[in-house]
Every structure is written in structure tokens, then in C-alpha cells.
Amino acid sequence: MFDERHAFAITLILYSLSMVTYFIFFMLRRENYASYGSLLVKLGLIFHTVSLASRTVAASRLPLASQYEFATTFAWGIALSFVGFEWKYKFKAMGTFVTPLLLVVAFYAAMQNRDIRPLMPALQSNWIVLHVSTAVFSYGAFAIACGVSIMYLVRDKFKADAFINKYMPNFEMLDIISYRAIALGFIMLTVVIISGAIWAEQAWGRYWQWDPKETWSFITWIIYSIYLHVRLNKGWKNKKAAWFAVLGFMAVLFTYIGVNTILVGYHSYA
Amino acid sequence: MNKENTNTINKSINFLKSMKFGLIFLGLSGAISVIGSLIPQGNEATFYENNYSSFWSSMILALKFDDIYHAWYFVILFGALCLSLLLCSVTKISGIMKRMTRIPDNKTMVKLSKVDQEAADVKEIFKAQGFNKFKMLQKDNNKIMYYSKKHRLGYLGSWFIHVGVLLTIVFYGYGQIAFFSTNIYGVPGEIKAVQGTDYQVDIQDFYVDYREDGSVEQYTSNVELINNDGKLVKSTNVYVNKPMRHDGYAFYQTATGWATDFKIYRGDELIKEDIFYESTGIIEEREEIAIQFTRFFPDFRATEGGIVSVSSQPNNPKVLYTIFFRGHRVAMGVAEIGETINWYHYNFVFDNPRMYTYLHINKMPGKIGAMVGSLLIMVGLFLCFYMKPKEMVVMMEGNRLVIFGNDKNRFQSIG
Numbered sequence: 064m065f066d067e068r069h070a071f072a073i074t075l076i077l078y079s080l081s082m083v084t085y086f087i088f089f090m091l092r093r094e095n096y097a098s099y100g101s102l103l104v105k106l107g108l109i110f111h112t113v114s115l116a117s118r119t120v121a122a123s124r125l126p127l128a129s130q131y132e133f134a135t136t137f138a139w140g141i142a143l144s145f146v147g148f149e150w151k152y153k154f155k156a157m158g159t160f161v162t163p164l165l166l167v168v169a170f171y172a173a174m175q176n177r178d179i180r181p182l183m184p185a186l187q188s189n190w191i192v193l194h195v196s197t198a199v200f201s202y203g204a205f206a207i208a209c210g211v212s213i214m215y216l217v218r219d220k221f222k223a224d225a226f227i228n229k230y231m232p233n234f235e236m237l238d239i240i241s242y243r244a245i246a247l248g249f250i251m252l253t254v255v256i257i258s259g260a261i262w263a264e265q266a267w268g269r270y271w272q273w274d275p276k277e278t279w280s281f282i283t284w285i286i287y288s289i290y291l292h293v294r295l296n297k298g299w300k301n302k303k304a305a306w307f308a309v310l311g312f313m314a315v316l317f318t319y320i321g322v323n324t325i326l327v328g329y330h331s332y333a
Numbered sequence: 334m335n336k337e338n339t340n341t342i343n344k345s346i347n348f349l350k351s352m353k354f355g356l357i358f359l360g361l362s363g364a365i366s367v368i369g370s371l372i373p374q375g376n377e378a379t380f381y382e383n384n385y386s387s388f389w390s391s392m393i394l395a396l397k398f399d400d401i402y403h404a405w406y407f408v409i410l411f412g413a414l415c416l417s418l419l420l421c422s423v424t425k426i427s428g429i430m431k432r433m434t435r436i437p438d439n440k441t442m443v444k445l446s447k448v449d450q451e452a453a454d455v456k457e458i459f460k461a462q463g464f465n466k467f468k469m470l471q472k473d474n475n476k477i478m479y480y481s482k483k484h485r486l487g488y489l490g491s492w493f494i495h496v497g498v499l500l501t502i503v504f505y506g507y508g509q510i511a512f513f514s515t516n517i518y519g520v521p522g523e524i525k526a527v528q529g530t531d532y533q534v535d536i537q538d539f540y541v542d543y544r545e546d547g548s549v550e551q552y553t554s555n556v557e558l559i560n561n562d563g564k565l566v567k568s569t570n571v572y573v574n575k576p577m578r579h580d581g582y583a584f585y586q587t588a589t590g591w592a593t594d595f596k597i598y599r600g601d602e603l604i605k606e607d608i609f610y611e612s613t614g615i616i617e618e619r620e621e622i623a624i625q626f627t628r629f630f631p632d633f634r635a636t637e638g639g640i641v642s643v644s645s646q647p648n649n650p651k652v653l654y655t656i657f658f659r660g661h662r663v664a665m666g667v668a669e670i671g672e673t674i675n676w677y678h679y680n681f682v683f684d685n686p687r688m689y690t691y692l693h694i695n696k697m698p699g700k701i702g703a704m705v706g707s708l709l710i711m712v713g714l715f716l717c718f719y720m721k722p723k724e725m726v727v728m729m730e731g732n733r734l735v736i737f738g739n740d741k742n743r744f745q746s747i748g
């Protein structure tokens with residue numbers, strides 16, 4: 064029963080239940096539900112890891128090549144970062160805001176073709192392993208920044224609400240977490256772009272040719288670099304920074320999902 | 334130049350190197366990229382005419398949206414960005430150096446705490462904040478000041494990023510202008526001149542490795558690179574993802590296909606003998622006939638839906654050919670390997686099928702420069718985010734020590 068497909072199906076169920084419990088926690092203000100949500104995500108992460116591990120064994124390579132493989136690894140990265148951030152900062156409401164993002168990516172993965180296809184020769188490169196694995200962490204960090212920034216905006220809207228004030232960290236903390244996650248994501252994104260360029264040079268002889276995927280990673284990079292400027296130099300913190308983090312993550316999602324489904328390019332397999 | 338002019342020039346330079354200007358241009362380059370990603374690039378005019386309304390297609394063509402990354406305004410935009418980065422980097426460096434080397438001034442710092450002198454050991458105070466070394470200075474007013482600095486390189490963070498971005502753009506642009514590219518293809522045993530260079534490629538061998546499921550594992554060309562004087566320069570394998578590099582040129586394993594030996598006779602007289610590549614034609618000038626090698630079927634099978642190849646292995650190889658006479662297509666047929674095909678008084682034979690290799694060759698100068706630029710960006714980002722400069726000053730005031738730091742958040746609470 065522990066083959067990849069079953070494990071992934073169980074993962075999806077656990078993540079969905081977790082989102083539901085986190086919503087119950089938040090909407091009905093039942094404190095203990097947050098602990099259930101947290102437990103469910105952790106269980107989901109275990110099954111998710113099993114699913115990825117069995118695929119790795121079956122394919123004899125890391126699951127980073129097809130649209131499905133990248134999506135499920137990406138979701139795994141978000142779940143892992145979430146468990147890490149939750150453990151470090153210990154605030155319960157985070158799950159309410161991060162699990163929906165996790166589910167978007169996980170269900171997107173579920174809709175993809177899951178056949179294990181052998182790697183075409185152009186994809187057999189150590190650079191692409193670096194490229195894709197840093198992309199997982201970069202996107203994961205941006206997802207956290209987005210979730211935390213939405214919390215910021217929600218908290219700002221319901222300033223007087225005692226429940227929210229109790230279970231959400233203060234503004235300063237939210238702002239700092241969002242900034243740190245973006246700084247980390249930005250460094251990773253830079254590695255993603257550079258390693259991708261090196262790989263493209265080795266495979267095709269052009270390190271940058273403005274294909275839509277490259278272009279959108281550039282656009283995402285530009286958005287976050289504007290964020291860093293206004294934040295570090297103009298003191299744009301708080302609400303404006305939070306909106307920026309949400310916008311940046313929209314660009315991340317478009318780079319990842321939109322480009323593959325709407326635009327065409329060389330990257331259609333990744 | 335009068336004063337007013339100098340003023341305007343100074344003002345424009347200051348604006349050009351300002352962050353506001355840089356960010357506007359950065360934003361614009363992002364916006365243009367969005368357009369470029371939505372409209373397919375580099376197609377013929379007819380493509381846009383067929384796929385967009387007449388209004389939009391004429392707009393796209395007039396505004397150069399069909400090749401936006403080479404449009405004059407995009408180039409100017411990046412030029413302005415570079416100018417801005419250059420001005421800002423040049424004017425900033427001396428200030429950064431000063432900040433790195435100057436002695437901290439407690440007047441501009443935050444007071445962290447005060448401690449009794451007897452109770453405190455200055456060394457311990459520094460150590461507790463992560464400073465292993467510190468210096469002592471006697472100030473003009475005879476006060477003693479201890480100070481230490483850490484992570485000084487952090488001051489260079491954004492400078493490295495900006496110089497890195499500048500280098501990357503400049504070298505990329507240079508590579509785009511100085512770009513050279515050509516192709517060769519051939520079967521093992523052939524020696525091919527690389528057009529536009531002083532080199533020839535001797536194709537020693539070419540093979541395709543298949544996996545058990547029939548998918549391709551790797552394409553390998555075993556080649557020798559020969560220079561103008563006929564000297565062997567290099568002998569190596571070229572794979573997908575592992576180009577052969579020499580003298581700035583890179584040779585990429587790009588494609589493959591089938592070729593055969595080909596002979597054509599008029600009556601009994603051999604009029605031409607050559608290697609015939611799939612999808613090409615052979616025209617003999619003095620004759621009125623032309624043959625086209627239309628398609629190769631390694632594993633031929635005729636089915637109801639038409640003729641197909643059931644695998645990529647040459648189990649039942651056949652050639653689909655087309656005959657042209659005086660420019661008109663007159664016949665098509667499927668030839669077996671070694672079979673003599675006869676058309677009026679012409680006879681021809683396809684023989685010895687084998688795969689050819691197709692190598693793409695290019696030279697893009699500035700790769701190293703762009704690489705150095707992107708490395709600088711990486712280093713700069715790291716310095717910027719994770720090497721925040723930390724400065725601490727301990728002053729004696731009466732019989733107490735007063736401790737200053739450059740930023741409250743980076744110090745542990747004291748006393």
C-alpha cells in the first residue's frame with residue numbers, strides 16, 4: 064500500500080484535512096484545532112516524503128524532471144519550510160495562511176501526468192539538479208513570505224480582535240519573517256537563474272535567450288529586487304512591504320504554473 | 334561652461350545615478366519583458382498577420398513587439414541602466430572605503446548601556462558581543478576610547494551587486510553583438526570544414542546509446558579538431574551537455590539523422606556518387622533530373638494509416654525518395670537498401686545507411702565576464718543579507734564604561 068501513488072493520495076487527504084482544521088481553528092476560534100492541523104501537516108509530510116522516496120527509487124534519480132515531479136517536490140518544500148518556521152516561531156495561525164498555498168501546488172501536481180519518463184539527454188546534467196533543487200527552496204521561501212504577509216494584512220484589518228492578537232505574532236515579527244524569507248528566496252532565485260544559464264550554455268550554446276520561462280524568472284527577480292530596494296533604503300516596511308510580497312509570489316506562481324500552461328517555451332518539460 | 338549649465342549637468346547626473354531612476358528603469362525592463370513573454374518572438378510578419386487582428390498585428394510590427402529584446406528602446410533602456418549603475422558605483426566606492434576603514438564615531442551611534450568600570454573587563458565586553466579584537470585610542474580630550482569593527486566587507490555588499498549586474502549586462506550585450514555561429518554535419522569518416530573558422534572537424538565515429546525501453550540515453554560524436562596547417566588540435570567525444578571547447582569556440586552535439594551512400598547512373602555511366610542526407614536533394618547540373626531523399630524509415634512497415642517506422646533500429650531500412658524532372662515532381666517511391674531504382678534511362682541506388690551527426694558551433698565572447706558578474710552578484714547578496722557590519726565603541730565616562738553600537742538590533746542586551 065505504500066507505493067508512490069497511494070502515499071501521495073494520503074498526503075493530499077492529510078493536507079486538505081489540515082487546511083480544514085486550520086480554518087475551523089481560525090473561523091470558529093477553537094484553539095485545539097490548530098494543534099490537530101499542525102499534526103495533520105506533519106503526518107502529510109511523512110507520507111509525502113515516502114511518496115517522493117519511492118519515486119526516487121523507481122526512477123533511479125531525483126524526482127525533479129517532469130512537471131509533476133517538480134510540483135510535488137515544490138509542495139514538499141513548502142510543507143517542510145512551514146513545519147520549520149512553525150517550530151521556530153511557534154505561532155499557531157500560520158497554518159491557516161500557508162496550507163492553502165500548499166494545497167494549490169499539491170493539487171496542481173495531482174493533475175499532472177505521473178508517468179516516469181527517462182531523462183532526455185539534455186536534462187542529464189548536474190547543473191539542472193542544482194537548478195531545480197534551489198528552485199524548490201526559493202519558491203518555498205517566497206510562499207512563506209506570501210503567507211506571512213497575508214497574515215500581516217489580516218492582522219492589520221482586524222486590529223481589535225483579541226483572538227487574532229493572541230494567535231498571531233506582532234506586526235514587527237511578521238514583517239521581519241517576511242523579509243528574511245524573501246532575502247533567502249532571492250539568493251536562491253539568483254542561484255536558480257545562474258545555474259540555469261550555465262546549463263543552457265552547455266546544452267544549447269546560449270546562456271540566455273529570453274524564452275518565456277527565463278523571462279518570467281527575470282521578471283520575478285526584478286520585482287523582488289525592487290522590494291529589497293524600497294525596503295532597505297526607503298524604509299518601506301509593514302503594509303506596503305506585505306503587498307509587495309504577495310505580488311512577488313503571484314509572479315512566482317505565474318513563472319511556475321502560468322508559463323507552462325499559457326505560454327510556450329523550451330522549458331515545457333520542467 | 335557657465336554655472337547654470339554645470340548645475341543642470343550635475344543635476345541630471347545625480348538623477349541618473351539615483352535609486353529612483355534605477356528602479357523606474359528596472360521596472361520598465363520588467364514590463365517590457367512581460368510583453369515579450371506574451372507575444373511569440375522572432376516570427377515572420379505573416380505569423381502575426383494570421384494570428385492577430387489587423388490592428389494588433391500592425392501595432393506589434395510597428396512597435397517591434399515581434400523582436401522586443403532587440404528593439405532599439407530595449408537596448409537604450411539597458412544602456413541607461415548600465416550608465417546609472419556605472420555612475421553610482423564609481424561615485425560610491427570612496428565613501429564605502431571610508432566607512433570600512435574609519436574609526437567609529439560614538440556620536441552617531443546608539444548608546445547600548447553603561448557599566449561600572451571596576452566590574453567590567455573591556456575585553457570581556459567585546460567578547461560577549463562577538464568581537465575578538467579591539468583597539469584603543471586616546472581622544473583629544475584625553476578620554477580613552479575602545480572600538481572594534483566586524484563584518485566590514487558587508488559595506489561592499491550592494492556595491493558588489495551593482496557592479497555584478499553591470500558586468501553581466503555589458504558582457505551579455507557584447508556577446509550578442511560578437512556572436513558567431515555555424516553548423517556542420519557528416520557521417521563517420523568525413524572531414525568537414527567549419528565555415529568562417531580556421532578549423533576542420535574529422536568525424537571519427539558517431540553513435541547513439543539506447544536504453545532498454547528504446548529511449549535515447551546519449552548521442553556521442555567522436556571527433557578530431559584539425560587546424561589550418563592540418564595539425565591535430567584536439568581529439569575528444571562530444572555529447573549532449575558536454576560540448577568540445579577550443580579557442581573560444583564550442584561544438585555542441587545538436588541533432589542527428591540518417592544518410593546513405595548514393596550512386597546515380599545514366600544508362601551504365603556513373604554520373605554522380607555522394608553521401609546523401611535525409612531531407613536533402615541531389616541535383617546534377619548537366620542533367621535534368623533531381624532526386625530528393627525525402628525520408629528514411631529504419632524499421633519500415635506499411636500500415637493502413639500509411640507508412641511508418643516501428644522502431645529507430647535499422648531492422649528493415651527503406652528510403653522514401655522523390656524524383657524531379659525539369660523542376661517538376663514526377664515520381665515518388667520507397668527504395669530498399671541496395672535496390673536499383675530505374676526511371677527512364679536513369680538508375681540510382683541507396684546503400685549503406687548510417688546515422689550522421691549534426692554539430693552546432695558557436696563563439697560567444699564575454700561568457701567569462703558575465704560569469705564573473707553573476708558571481709559578484711551572488712557574493713554581494715550574501716554580504717548584504719548575512720554580513721551586516723557591526724561596530725562597537727566603549728568609552729570611559731567618569732568611572733563608568735559607556736557602550737555604543739551602530740545598530741541596536743545586532744547586539745545582545747548588556748548588563
Ligand code: HEM
Nearest residue numbers: 288291295296350351352355356417418421491494498717
Ligand atoms: C538589477 C538588480 C539590482 C539589485 C539586485 C540590487 C540590489 C540592491 C540591494 C540589495 C541594495 C541594498 C543595500 C543595502 O541597503 O544593504 C541596493 C541598494 C541600492 N541600489 Fe540597487 N540593485 C539593483 C539595481 C540597481 C539599479 C539599476 C540602481 C540604479 C541606479 C540601483 C541603485 C541603488 C541604490 C542607490 C541603493 C542604495 C545605496 C547603496 O546601498 O548603494 N540598484 N541595491
